Every structure is written in C-alpha cells, then in structure tokens.
Amino acid sequence: MPIQPDLEWHQHLAEGRFMLCADAATGVPFYPPRAIVPGKGSEDVVWIPASGRGTVYSSTTVYKRLPETNYNVALVDLAEGPRMMSRIEGIDPADVVIGMAVTARIEWPEGGDPFVVFVPAEGAE
Amino acid sequence: MTDFPRGRTAIVGAGTFGTGRAPGYSASDLAGIATARALAEAGLTLADVDGLFFCHGTDTLGGLSFAQYLGIQPKVTDNNRTGGSAFQTMVENAAYLLDAGAIDCALIAYGSNQASAAGKLVNTVQPNPYESPYRPMTPLTSYALAAQRYLHQYGARREQLGEVALAARAWAQLNPEAYARDPLSMDDYLGARPINDPFGKYDCCLVTDGGAAIVMTRTDRARDLKARPVRVLGAAAETSHREIMCMPDLTTTAARESGRRAYARAGISAADVDVVMVYDAFTINTVLFLEDLGFCPKGEGARFVEGGAIAPGGRLAVNTNGGGLSCTHPGMYGLFALIEAVRQLRGECGDRQVADAQVALAHGNGGVLSSQATVILAR
Known part of the structure; x- marks a missing residue:
C-alpha cells in the first residue's frame, strides 16, 4: 500500500519523531510528504529520520497590531536537502538572519496538530 | 518555430x-x-x-x-x-x-x-497543512520571503524596491482610470507601516x-x-511550483522559460519590445520579471529601476497604467496588463502614451511566483 502522507507525518510528530519522505530506491528525501516520488512517480516511498539540522534560506517578520505580537516566518534548508516553511523561535524575529544555523524541535499546541519549528543551533556563530 | x-x-x-x-x-x-x-x-x-x-x-x-x-x-x-x-x-x-x-x-x-x-484581498485557495501552522499571510508572506532572499543575495536595498512603487504611481497619475493617484515620495514609501519585511504598505498591490x-x-x-x-505574435507559459517552499530558487522565476519560448515564437527579443506590462502584485515582482524576461541581467534588476528608469520619461516604459500597485488589482490582474498593452499599441493612452509603440509584452503571474505566462503583441 502507498503511504498515507498527511496522516503518517502527523503520527510521527505526535510520537516525537521528525521524519521525511524519501525515494526508497535512492534514499533521496523530499518535502512536503507525498504518496509518490515527485518527478519520478514511484510508489516506493519510505520515511527516514531528519537530523533536525538546518540553515535559514529566507526569513521575514510578520508585523501585527497590538495586542498581537510580531512573529517570524522562515524557509529552512534542511541538512538532508529539502526546504520547508517554519518559524524560528527562542530569538527576537528581528534577529533572525539568512544563513543562520538552526535546530528543529516539535511543537504541539493544545487542541491542534504537532508541527516542526526551529531554534538557533547550539554553539552557532 | x-x-x-x-x-x-x-x-x-x-x-x-x-x-x-x-x-x-x-x-x-x-x-x-x-x-x-x-x-x-x-x-x-x-x-x-x-x-x-x-x-x-x-x-x-x-x-x-x-x-x-x-x-x-x-x-x-x-x-x-x-x-x-x-x-x-x-x-x-x-x-x-x-x-x-x-x-x-x-x-x-x-x-x-x-x-x-x-x-480585502479575497483568498480563494485551500490552506496548506505544511504552511498553515506558521501563520503566513497568504500570499503576501511568500512574496516577502522572495524579496528578502533577493535583497540578501544581490545586496539590493529597500529604496530600490521603492523605485518600483514610485514609478507605478507616477504612471498612475497620468491615467484617469487609475485608482491610486495621490503623489508618493520615497519618504512616504520608507516611512509606511511595515507589513512583512521588507515590505511596507506601498510594496503591496491595491485591493479594488x-x-x-x-x-x-x-x-x-x-x-x-x-x-x-x-496581433498575437507569441505566447508561452510555465509553472514551477505552488507553495513558496517548493520554489527552486526564490530569485529566479519560470518567467525565464515562458519568456524565452514566447520570444522564440514571436521571433523577437527583449530589445524589440517598446512597452512592458508585468504583473506587479508586489514591488519585487517587477524587479524579478524585468530580469527573467531579459530586460537586464539576473541580479541587476534593482539597479536597473533606479533613478526613475521605468517611470514616465525613463529608459523603459513599464506598467504604464500604474499596474497592480497603483492602477487596479481586483484579485487577478493579468487581464489588465494585456488590456493596457493593447491600448498602448492602438495609441489610445493620452498623457501616458508611449510614442510609436509597435511591440508590447504583457506578462502574467499566478500563485506565489508559481505560474508564469508571457504574451507578445504587435500592432
């Protein structure tokens, strides 16, 4: 049976695992999850663990009017290759810079689905 | 061809x-x-x-x-x-x-x-489960991410994006049909309320x-x-992605391919185009499309638009109706770019008429720099 991408993505996160889809034949990962290998069409898709290491490819501050607060939206290039939209936390949105090394963690809001955010990498310059 | x-x-x-x-x-x-x-x-x-x-x-x-x-x-x-x-x-x-x-x-x-x-701009698309947790303002945040990457990669400045907004407004002031015709200065542009870095209010299209x-x-x-x-000399399209996370390079759009094939079909090059209409949902669009459609090299677009170069009296007439930034933007602007090109080629444009316009290009953009389509017209 082909994988069930959205369901399995959320199941892995709920169990504390940040996993990526990959082409079973080559091991090349892709994101977002899909039931077939993009550009190829193969149904042989496997889940592989993500290292959680990434680099900020682009980043913006979304400005909100009070009482809401400004927040970050970023594109993170994962060490494994794929790029994902995410948020850099644990740092003022204004201080997030392109090229910054970041590390993934799983956030699970009450009543919602778990998702992946990033924080500045330990020991990063 | x-x-x-x-x-x-x-x-x-x-x-x-x-x-x-x-x-x-x-x-x-x-x-x-x-x-x-x-x-x-x-x-x-x-x-x-x-x-x-x-x-x-x-x-x-x-x-x-x-x-x-x-x-x-x-x-x-x-x-x-x-x-x-x-x-x-x-x-x-x-x-x-x-x-x-x-x-x-x-x-x-x-x-x-x-x-x-x-x-407001009515959103007509389904939220993507791999984007929505991060609360992007769709589509604005995606364009802002492209602009941030462009500024970083090519050392460009906000003032250069501002040149795009000022040029659009100056054209709009010559167009009785344009919606936003008040004067706009660089101080106004730089001092406007920030929305998503690097965009402030005047980087964003109208809502009409x-x-x-x-x-x-x-x-x-x-x-x-x-x-x-x-006459329709040439037309071509290309889609590169849907969500911004899947755009291969945020500084190069599929307009490079749609433009290349549209020029080949028309049997002309960018140098033959007298008047250019590009879908300017945001200021960065104009910069990227002028590069990708061959009016200047990649990375040079921000410098290309400096000094009123695409404003009335500049070196290249771009978005002579005032564009999506200052003329009209009722959700999907592409048809308005085509109509302004037709009016220029017929010589109907009054104060904003480009003298002896023979060949026009009208470029459409869909999604978040996702779908690109180029039409070349001649009288």
Missing part, C-alpha cells in the same frame, strides 16, 4: 469597467459590462462568441456561470484557474483553437467585486473591484472589424 500561429490571431476588442470601487455590482456584472464594451469596440455581438475563457475569483464553476449570465452556449468553455497568469494562458490557448478553426471568436473575461464585498474583457479572432477576419487589430 512552427508551434505557434504567429500573428495569425488578433485582439480586436478590449473593455474594462468598475476598476476602483464598484458597489452594487457582482463579479459577473463587472465582467459582463466589460464584455459588452469589448464586443462593441470590435463591432461584434454575443452571438459571435463561440469560445469562452473565464476565471471567477470565488466560483470554481465560474465559466459555466458566466456563459449562463451572457446567455450563450460556447463550444469551448475554459475555466482556467492558474491564478493571475490565467489570462495570458487563455490568449495562448485561444490562439491555437482559433487558428485550428475549432472556434471563430474567443472572449476572455474576468470580474471581481472583492473590495466592495469583502474589503474591476471587470475586464478582450475579444480575439483570426487576423484575416479582424481586418474587416471596427477596431484596429492587435
């Missing part, structure tokens, strides 16, 4: 209606009135239309709804939903169908009452109502009609 009927089809009528605020009119009313005006200009009637190309902002079966509204039974009903580039792609597809004899008269129309009905329509037929038939025909 023999894969496109170069010059064998023509735009023979163009109409707009309600391109600022048009309370009391539905989207189909606005498109319908624009249609009546486009057909009248051509000296044709609804009975002549056998190919309908329509995009409704919120009704996914809008093409059917609009056929019913017009009271016609078209042989071809195209309900393309590739975003704001849909209309350039409709021109391409209508050209093939007309040239093949499958249809004799194509109507391409659009209408939106988003400003009066909702007061508006209807637009064009009529196409084969050029041999067009010569017998009322209006001066504008």
Whole structure:
C-alpha cells in the first residue's frame, strides 16, 4: 500500500519523531510528504529520520497590531536537502538572519496538530 | 518555430469597467459590462462568441456561470484557474483553437467585486497543512520571503524596491482610470507601516473591484472589424511550483522559460519590445520579471529601476497604467496588463502614451511566483 502522507507525518510528530519522505530506491528525501516520488512517480516511498539540522534560506517578520505580537516566518534548508516553511523561535524575529544555523524541535499546541519549528543551533556563530 | 500561429490571431476588442470601487455590482456584472464594451469596440455581438475563457475569483464553476449570465452556449468553455497568469494562458490557448478553426471568436473575461464585498484581498485557495501552522499571510508572506532572499543575495536595498512603487504611481497619475493617484515620495514609501519585511504598505498591490474583457479572432477576419487589430505574435507559459517552499530558487522565476519560448515564437527579443506590462502584485515582482524576461541581467534588476528608469520619461516604459500597485488589482490582474498593452499599441493612452509603440509584452503571474505566462503583441 502507498503511504498515507498527511496522516503518517502527523503520527510521527505526535510520537516525537521528525521524519521525511524519501525515494526508497535512492534514499533521496523530499518535502512536503507525498504518496509518490515527485518527478519520478514511484510508489516506493519510505520515511527516514531528519537530523533536525538546518540553515535559514529566507526569513521575514510578520508585523501585527497590538495586542498581537510580531512573529517570524522562515524557509529552512534542511541538512538532508529539502526546504520547508517554519518559524524560528527562542530569538527576537528581528534577529533572525539568512544563513543562520538552526535546530528543529516539535511543537504541539493544545487542541491542534504537532508541527516542526526551529531554534538557533547550539554553539552557532 | 512552427508551434505557434504567429500573428495569425488578433485582439480586436478590449473593455474594462468598475476598476476602483464598484458597489452594487457582482463579479459577473463587472465582467459582463466589460464584455459588452469589448464586443462593441470590435463591432461584434454575443452571438459571435463561440469560445469562452473565464476565471471567477470565488466560483470554481465560474465559466459555466458566466456563459449562463451572457446567455450563450460556447463550444469551448475554459475555466482556467492558474491564478493571475490565467489570462495570458487563455490568449495562448485561444490562439491555437482559433487558428485550428475549432472556434471563430474567443472572449476572455474576468470580474471581481472583492473590495466592495469583502474589503480585502479575497483568498480563494485551500490552506496548506505544511504552511498553515506558521501563520503566513497568504500570499503576501511568500512574496516577502522572495524579496528578502533577493535583497540578501544581490545586496539590493529597500529604496530600490521603492523605485518600483514610485514609478507605478507616477504612471498612475497620468491615467484617469487609475485608482491610486495621490503623489508618493520615497519618504512616504520608507516611512509606511511595515507589513512583512521588507515590505511596507506601498510594496503591496491595491485591493479594488474591476471587470475586464478582450475579444480575439483570426487576423484575416479582424481586418474587416471596427477596431484596429492587435496581433498575437507569441505566447508561452510555465509553472514551477505552488507553495513558496517548493520554489527552486526564490530569485529566479519560470518567467525565464515562458519568456524565452514566447520570444522564440514571436521571433523577437527583449530589445524589440517598446512597452512592458508585468504583473506587479508586489514591488519585487517587477524587479524579478524585468530580469527573467531579459530586460537586464539576473541580479541587476534593482539597479536597473533606479533613478526613475521605468517611470514616465525613463529608459523603459513599464506598467504604464500604474499596474497592480497603483492602477487596479481586483484579485487577478493579468487581464489588465494585456488590456493596457493593447491600448498602448492602438495609441489610445493620452498623457501616458508611449510614442510609436509597435511591440508590447504583457506578462502574467499566478500563485506565489508559481505560474508564469508571457504574451507578445504587435500592432
């Protein structure tokens, strides 16, 4: 049976695992999850663990009017290759810079689905 | 190239209606009135239309709804939903169908009452589960991410994006149909409320109502009609992604490919284009498209637009109606870019007329820099 991408993505996160889809034949990962290998069409898709290491490819501050607060939206290039939209936390949105090394963690809001955010990498310059 | 009927089809009528605020009119009313005006200009009637190309902002079966509204039974009903580039792609597809004899008269129309009905840009797409947890302002945040990457990669500055906004406004001041005609200074631009870095208010398109329509037929038939025909020399499209996370390089769009093929089909190059219309949903669009469509090298666009270079009296006439930034932006702007190109080639543009405009390019953009479509027109 082909994988069930959205369901399995959320199941892995709920169990504390940040996993990526990959082409079973080559091991090349892709994101977002899909039931077939993009550009190829193969149904042989496997889940592989993500290292959680990434680099900020682009980043913006979304400005909100009070009482809401400004927040970050970023594109993170994962060490494994794929790029994902995410948020850099644990740092003022204004201080997030392109090229910054970041590390993934799983956030699970009450009543919602778990998702992946990033924080500045330990020991990063 | 023999894969496109170069010059064998023509735009023979163009109409707009309600391109600022048009309370009391539905989207189909606005498109319908624009249609009546486009057909009248051509000296044709609804009975002549056998190919309908329509995009409704919120009704996914809008093409059917609009056929019913017009009271016609078209042989071809195209309900393309590739975003704001849909209309350039409709021109391409209508050209093939007309040239093949499958249809004799194509109507391409659009209408939106988003400003009066909702007061904001109406989002017509499904939220993506891999984006929505991060609360991007769709589509604005995606364009802001492209702009941030561009500024970083090429050492460009906000003031250079501001040049795009100022040029659009200066053109709009020459266009009685433009919605935003107040003077705009660089101080105004830089001091505006920030929205998503690097964008402030004036980097973002207007939110307006508006209807637009064009009529196409084969050029041999067009010569017998009322209006001066504008020939379709070339058209081409390409889609590179849907969500911004899947765009391979945020500083290079698929306009490079749509443009390359459209030029080849037209048998011209960027140097032959007298007037350029590009879909400026945000200031960064104009910079990226001028590069990708060959008007300057990659990474040079921000410098290219400096010093009023694309404003009235500059070195290249770009978005002479004021564009989506200052003329009109009723959700999907692509058809308005085509209509301004037609009006320039017919010499109808009054104070903003580009002298002796012979060749025009009208480029559409859909999604978040996702779908690109280029049309080249000549008088």
